[in-house]
Amino acid sequence: MKINYANQDSHSKFELKTVLETSRMLVESRDSEFIINNLLLILMGRLLVSKAAIFIHDPVNENYCLKKKKGFDKFEEKAHYHFELNSEQGKQSYFILNEIDHVVPSVDADLKNCYLFNLRTSNNHHGYLLLGPKANNEAFSKMDLEFAESLCIISTAALVNSQLFTELTTTYRNLDRRIHELNTLFDLSKEFNLLVDRDKISSIFKFALLGQLFIRTFFLIYKTGDSYSLLASSGAVTKPSQKQIDTIFSDADEDIIIVDDELRNSHEWIKKSNITTLFSVTIQNERVALIGVGERVNKIPFSDADYNFLKSLANLAVISIQKTFFLEERIDKERMEEELSIAKAIQEGLLPDPIPRISGVDLAAKTVSSREVGGDYFDIAEAPDGNTIFAIADVTGKGVPAALLMANLQSMLHVLLPVDITLSEATDRINNIIHKNTPSDKFITFFWAKYLSDHKILRYVNAGHNPPLLLRSDSDNFEELTDGGLLLGAMETMMPYVQTDIQLNPGDLLVCYTDGIDETMNAADEEYGTRRLKDCIFQNRDKGSQEILDAIVNSVKKYSGNKFSDDLTLLVLKACD
Amino acid sequence: MKTFKIEHRNNHGFEILDLYGELDAHTASQLEESLKNLISSQKSNIIVNFRELDYIASAGLGVFMAYIEDVRTIGGDIKLSNMNDKVYNVFDLLGFPTLYDIFDDEKQAINKFLSDS
Numbered sequence: 001m002k003i004n005y006a007n008q009d010s011h012s013k014f015e016l017k018t019v020l021e022t023s024r025m026l027v028e029s030r031d032s033e034f035i036i037n038n039l040l041l042i043l044m045g046r047l048l049v050s051k052a053a054i055f056i057h058d059p060v061n062e063n064y065c066l067k068k069k070k071g072f073d074k075f076e077e078k079a080h081y082h083f084e085l086n087s088e089q090g091k092q093s094y095f096i097l098n099e100i101d102h103v104v105p106s107v108d109a110d111l112k113n114c115y116l117f118n119l120r121t122s123n124n125h126h127g128y129l130l131l132g133p134k135a136n137n138e139a140f141s142k143m144d145l146e147f148a149e150s151l152c153i154i155s156t157a158a159l160v161n162s163q164l165f166t167e168l169t170t171t172y173r174n175l176d177r178r179i180h181e182l183n184t185l186f187d188l189s190k191e192f193n194l195l196v197d198r199d200k201i202s203s204i205f206k207f208a209l210l211g212q213l214f215i216r217t218f219f220l221i222y223k224t225g226d227s228y229s230l231l232a233s234s235g236a237v238t239k240p241s242q243k244q245i246d247t248i249f250s251d252a253d254e255d256i257i258i259v260d261d262e263l264r265n266s267h268e269w270i271k272k273s274n275i276t277t278l279f280s281v282t283i284q285n286e287r288v289a290l291i292g293v294g295e296r297v298n299k300i301p302f303s304d305a306d307y308n309f310l311k312s313l314a315n316l317a318v319i320s321i322q323k324t325f326f327l328e329e330r331i332d333k334e335r336m337e338e339e340l341s342i343a344k345a346i347q348e349g350l351l352p353d354p355i356p357r358i359s360g361v362d363l364a365a366k367t368v369s370s371r372e373v374g375g376d377y378f379d380i381a382e383a384p385d386g387n388t389i390f391a392i393a394d395v396t397g398k399g400v401p402a403a404l405l406m407a408n409l410q411s412m413l414h415v416l417l418p419v420d421i422t423l424s425e426a427t428d429r430i431n432n433i434i435h436k437n438t439p440s441d442k443f444i445t446f447f448w449a450k451y452l453s454d455h456k457i458l459r460y461v462n463a464g465h466n467p468p469l470l471l472r473s474d475s476d477n478f479e480e481l482t483d484g485g486l487l488l489g490a491m492e493t494m495m496p497y498v499q500t501d502i503q504l505n506p507g508d509l510l511v512c513y514t515d516g517i518d519e520t521m522n523a524a525d526e527e528y529g530t531r532r533l534k535d536c537i538f539q540n541r542d543k544g545s546q547e548i549l550d551a552i553v554n555s556v557k558k559y560s561g562n563k564f565s566d567d568l569t570l571l572v573l574k575a576c577d
Numbered sequence: 578m579k580t581f582k583i584e585h586r587n588n589h590g591f592e593i594l595d596l597y598g599e600l601d602a603h604t605a606s607q608l609e610e611s612l613k614n615l616i617s618s619q620k621s622n623i624i625v626n627f628r629e630l631d632y633i634a635s636a637g638l639g640v641f642m643a644y645i646e647d648v649r650t651i652g653g654d655i656k657l658s659n660m661n662d663k664v665y666n667v668f669d670l671l672g673f674p675t676l677y678d679i680f681d682d683e684k685q686a687i688n689k690f691l692s693d694s
Contacts, residue, residue, distance in 0.1 A: 177670050184635040191602035191636075204602050207609075207639025212671060214642065297642065298672060 018046070019150050026158035030165040036068045039155040043131060044070060047144050051132035055081060056159075057125060064127060071132060074109040082106060083128065085116075093118050093149055115140065117148060119156040126156050174305075181309045184212055185316060192320035196327055202232030205317040209293070212313075213306060217274055217294025220314075221249055222321060223287070231321065235294055237273040244269040249290050252278045256307060277302065279311060281318040289318040340372040340400075347373050347403055350410045352380045358388045360453045361504075362576055364545035366553065367569040368516075374567035375402025376514050377409060383450060384418050391448035392465065392571050393488075394514040396441070409434070409444055409488075423450055427461045427485070427497040434489040444488040447481070447512055451504075456575065458510070459501045463488050466515055469534065471541060473507025478534055481510075504575040509548070511537055516568030517552065520560045528559050545572040579631060583611050589687055592623045596630040600637035608637065612644045612655075621653020624686045628659040633667050641677070654678070654693075656686040 022042060026035050040052045051071025055064035063080045075081070081104050089095050089103075094117040097103060103116060117129040129152055134140065140148075188208055195201050202220065209215040217235030221228050228249045230240060240248075248267055257263070257278040264271040270278075275292040282288070291314045296302070302310070355365050358380070367376045375395030383389050393409055395402040412433060416426045427448075434444060447468055449460035462468075464487025467480035485497040504510075513533070520528040533552065540551045549572045556568065579598035586593050592615055600608060615623055625641075627633075641655060648655050658680040660668065668679065680686045 173670065176666070180635070180667060180670055187601045187603075187634040188636065194603075200606075204605065204636050207605050207636040207643060208602070209639065210642035211638030211640070212635035214672070216642070298675060300672070 018042070019147070019154065022151060023154040023158075026155055027161065029158065030162045032159055032162045032166075033068075035155055035158045035162060039129070039151060040068060040070055043129075043148055043151060046147065047131070047140065048135050049132050050135045053130045054119075054127065055083070055130070056119075056127040067127075072109065072130070074107050089116075093120070094145065094152075115145070115148070117152045119152055119159075121153075121156055121160055124160075126159060178305070181212065181305075181312075184208060185309075185312055188313070189316055192316060195320065196324050198231065198321055198324050201317060201320050201324070205232065205313070206234050208313055209310075210297075213293075213302075213310065214296040214298050214300075215293045216297055219273070219275070219292045220317070221245055221290040221292075222318070223249070223289065224325060228290075235274075237275070237292075237294075238269065240269045248278075248292075249287075252290055253280065253287065255280055255282075256311075277307075279314055281311075281314050283315075283319065283322065288322065289314070291318075337372075343400065343403060344369075344372040347407065350407060351378065356380055356382075356388075358451065358453070360456065360576055361388075361451060362545045362574040363390075363572070364549040365569075365571040366549055367567065368553065368564065369567045370516075370564045371399055371567075373400060373403035374398060375406050376516065376567040376569040377406045378512075378569050378571050379410065379413060380571075381414065381417055384420070387453060388451050389413075389417065389448060390451065390512070390571060390573065391446070392468075392512040392514065392569060393444050393446040394465065394516075394567075394569070396443045398567070401442070405434075405438060405442060405444065408437070409446070413448075422499060423448065423459055423461050424497045424499040427463055427488075427499075428493040431463065431486075431488045431493045431497070435492055438489050443490055445515075446488050447484075451573075456504050457501050458504050459499055460484070461497045461499045463497060464490075466513060466518065468510055468512040469530075469537065470502070471509045471511075471537060473505060473509070476538075478537075506575050506577040508575045509537070509541055510573045511548070511552070512571040512573075513552075514567065514569040516564065516566035517556055517570065519566065520556050520564065520568070522559050523561055528556055532559070545574045548572050548574075579629070581607065583607060585611065585615075588624070588683065590622070591687055591690060592620045593683065594623065594625045596625060596627055598630065599632040599634075600630060601632070601634040602636040605634075605636040605640050608640045609643070612640065612648075616644065616647050616651070619651060621648050621651045622690055623648060623653065623655045624683055624690075625655060625657050626659050626683050627657065627661070627664055630660070630664055633664050635671075638668070638671060638673065641673075645676070654690070656680065656689060658683045658686045 022038065026038065029035055036054050040054060043049060044052055053069035053072050053075055054067050056067050058065050058080060061080060063082045065080050066075055066077050069075055069077055083103055084105055085103055094115055097111045097114045097116060099112050101111065103111065113133040115131040117131060118125065119127040119129055131148065188204065191204060192201055209218055217237055219233040219237045220231045222231045228245050230245055248270060259270060259276050259278065270292065274294045276295050277293050279291045280287050281291065293310070351367065355363055363380065365378050365380065367378060375397060377393040379389070379391040381389050391413060395405045409430070412430050416429065445465040446463040447460065447465035449458050451458055460481055462481055462484035467482045470479040470481060472479070483498050483500040485495060518528055518530050518533055532555070536552050536555045537548065540548045549570050552570055581598035581600060581604035584595040586595065594611055645655055656678045659682060660679065668674065673679070678686065678689055680689065
């Protein structure tokens, strides 16, 4: 056979050119479909082959996936096949199959005279090219086989390249998404920090859910104190009853709950609102919020990364919402404190200051409040007849309610002062008004007296108050001023209040007090009691009213360890020579 | 940094919103206001031109999601145009191209409106 060298030369040039062009095209292409398809078409065209198939190794299943085929009817694209090669075959870059070879045992196909090319790079094996015989049944020339081998090497490199590129692109994109999510969180935390308006926070939260995750349906239940309320919702969420809110909050007590049929059926509201996932937000070990979301607008299921983002976003929003509540509480508290300090000033203004000087008696009075305002009261006022009225009272309860009632009593007393009625009649009226105007659990114990200076007579009415203690100058025993009637406000006046006159002689000492004195507790929870009070008065009986008063207050303070839990009031009166 | 602003104009009977600066959680409410105004006056053929927009955050994207259904219900659409690569990347990352028509140029958006009607 005559060899046409010139022809062979031009043929190899063509070959080389094809290989070069193909290689450039393949390496530049990052599309594995394109690479595989080209490998098949070029080989089939160049080598006049009518059937060929490419199998790519699947490392997960340890078998080969048929990516693309032409001819070979017994094989199916996308199906997975197991290859069995003897050790000699496995080492070769290509070999011809004979009738005893069953490299693909699961398929009953005649592969005689087919070639199997190993698709490999210098390090790794990636798959096989199965090449049918020439259509004209001629054997492959050496050049044919070298050409095919070269093309397989180039194509495999290109395939690996494209796989890496795809992986890299995916990685880049995921990274990009994470960065964007971080940006979103950063952007929102900046904005949330500036906001004190819960509606605005909810609205931005809503936009972030929509924009980042395509979530249109959501709700946010927030726990304040012991109650739960729906702070925000959108999309398909219907208005829940308080009971529905309470039950879903207590039932959905896990971090993330994917709503299943069981939950849907036991929670009508969740079902109706198309909620698919529930999240709990926990701050400092306390579940403070429950967030429910529906499926996405584009129906793509949530990934773990999405859940993480959703949790971070929810945390951020809930912390901001919590902050607004704290802020409101603080403002409320500050306003309340300011109001109380005003109330305290008003209440102090209701008490006589300074204590007026009354001829014939040495007088001292003082009230100590355990809080800003309280229910203790004393008064010293001049009646139209020129005589002086003394009063001491204690309203049940403490704080603002007691202070209001105390102010009420003070004004009644001053309105009645110029009216020409007896102490007894005035007490009747005060009792009726208090009874009518106050809740049934509010009472006032009240003692008042008029000092008739011309006759040195003290005329008093005691309406249920701790009996004032009278220590006569010529006696070592205390008398108690108990006459009068029921405490004020308990019931309408049925029996007139009794007024009693007592004669005061020089040196006689009267101590009026409220239960803050005798009921003061020490560290062992024992009351100060009237015994200690009497002892204290007794020891100081020769002193002036103010000194006696101070002695009692100091004694009680010392006893309690400086911890008063109640208001205490003292009015000390000593008859002069 | 440019301050965010929105300018409203009319082009061949279409409502054009030109966005400037940075659209984030802070400025999202302004865009919301503009879209609400258009919808309430039944102006539903809306093109948002992003030529002068430097940055967009998720809350900004959320506004588009929040009103697209309203606009489509009254027979209109919100089409987006002239995004820079950075802004487009954000839309693309979150999958917006499957839900919105996004064009390189405002003119293409107008043509799309015209060919759809």
